[in-house]
Amino acid sequence: MAHEHKLEIFRGLLKFKSNTQKIWGVLIFLTLVTIVEVALGILKPAALTHSHFLGMKVLNWIFIILTLVKAYYIAWDFMHLRDEKSSLRRAIVWTPIFLVAYLIFILLFEADYIYHVYSDGFVKWNF
């Protein structure tokens, strides 16, 4: 199996000499991201927990974005989607993204509605 490996990450900013080297490079990057996540999770800087964006704390947005970054590098470099044909890659990636985005959208809106029913309605549940 003579596989061609694309050895660039960060849009060509970092170029590795071999596939093995790229794997270690990605490991270092993923570890750094995880360390940042855990540090933020323990410290919980007040500046990030008290500011909100689209109804959610900025800190939580940072967590979600960092998670997607990690997911990207796991899928692209560990699951070597980077080396697959773009048609296969798109079929694999966009199908779940579309479905999950839709599911999250409807469920979270519905949940927020129910939250308001509980908090503004006349049924006492928190006793």
Add this chain to the structure above:
Amino acid sequence: MDTTVTTGTEENVWGGGNQPLGASYGKLMMWFFLVSDALTFSGFLAAYGFSRFKFIETWPIADEVFTHVPFFHGNYPMYYVAFMTFILIMSSVTMVLAVDAGHKLQKTKVVWYMFLTIIGGAIFVGSQAWEWATFIKGDFGALETKGGRVLQFVSADSGDRLALRDFAETLQEDRVDHEKKNGIWYYKGDALPSYSLNEVVEGVKSNPNVLIRTELLNEDGHKTVLTRDETLKKLNDATLVVEGANLVRNEYGSRLFADFFFFITGFHGFHVFSGVIINCIIFFNVILGTYERRGHYEMVEKVGLYWHFVDLVWVFVFTFFYLV
């Protein structure tokens, strides 16, 4: 561009034999499975988000629940889960290295990297089992109200959490634990908590230092602590002593919290477990030389995809269950 379909020869496109996606049947089927499995996990996590948004003001704080590290006493939020995450990423790396060595047909390297991957997976499953045990056993204990809400206890001086054993009175009561082995007419009976409701209530009344902490989150994202007067009044609503967690109630707060913990981390743990089993099978096949004779190590690549997927899911579970 590499999206265009060319078969080299001028054959009929529908005549078969060409691979428009450039991947073998087995690999495509593995991707089919992974996409559908990703949707299952997304369903779980989206349901978790649903319940969390529904009870956004009263949801337990994960930092205060997962504070344990094996062999150490004390409060270490997140450290152990971060360690588990690292172990899983590390075993993912050894798996890619195995796949890479497989491409170069280096059998001994594949064997060693597969071995390390299996060890990493086993450490992760073991850690998760330990975490489940700690979660089920519980730490502080709490009371449950008529409405199914959980009341926890803090010390008025330091603001630290108090365990039931720190203040509960010991009363002379008849408390019989009904067990199947001693009962002639035994049908069923709940296991008794370490302290009865009365003992806890009397303990709170006689210790002015004990305050109740409700599920409600305040502006700063901390749980609301009641005053001493409110505490004594709130005691009248208590109906049960809750220690640890099961599928019905848990001492951490919302009942759904423990349910989702068991289902999501359980489903993921089951994936890791089956991944370890599949890795073992492939590991022995590699040792036996099956793929050497076949001329390629694509099976290692396919189980590798599954193994990375397990890691990928954990990245999301870690964020949504422990961090956010």
